[in-house]
Amino acid sequence: MNKTITVEVKRRPILTLNGPRPRVEPVPALQPATPKRPHPKKxxxxxxxxxxxxxxxxxxxxAxxxxxxxxxxxxAQLGWSKKRTRAALGFYxxxxxxxxxxxxxxxxINLDGSEAQPISDADRAYAKARIAAFNGKGRDQ
Structure with missing residues (x-):
């Protein structure tokens, strides 16, 4: 007993580079959550x-x-946050x-340009140590 089995096969489409291409929607650009602060130098x-x-x-x-x-x-005048002001002041x-x-x-000096207190020896020593850290040695060494 030979039974004939019939199977229906669907033809798959032939893929070519010359055929119509599917339309791809562009992905919108991601926006940063918060705008970047400008560099304190600015x-x-x-x-x-x-x-x-x-x-x-x-x-x-x-002073x-x-x-x-x-x-x-x-x-008050510039609308800066505390963080931005501290960054700029630290840079300065x-x-x-x-x-x-x-x-x-x-x-x-005061902020109005007038003379304030004299600079202490401890402040001078700190400035000298920071300068030495910048370039490995002080100006007079």
Whole structure:
């Protein structure tokens, strides 16, 4: 007994590179969750226009405690956050030119440009140590 079995086979389509291509929808670009803050170096111009005593080209040591006034004025006048203001202030006061000014100046200055308290020997020693850390040795060594 031979039985004939009939099976229906569907033909699969032939894939070629010349045929119509399926339409692919573009994926929208991902947006960052929060916008990036500008580099603190870019904030130096705003510092110079807001505070008379802050000069990015020829920095002078700021009076002790002036950071509280800077934080308040930057929030009120420039709309900066505390984090952005601290970053810009740290960039300004941590530069070698500011540290050299601490070594060479006799007095600190207020934000209005007037003379404040004299620079202590401990502040000079700290500035000298920071300069040494920047380039491996101090200017006079």
């Amino acid at each position: 904030d130096m111009e705003a510092f110079a226009t807001t505070f008379v005593g802050v000069d990015p080209i020829n920095p002078m040591p700021l 002790i405690g002036s950071h509280t006034e800077i934080l308040a004025q930057c929030a 006061a941590g530069r070698p030119s500011y540290l050299w000014a601490t070594l060479e100046a006799t007095h600190r």
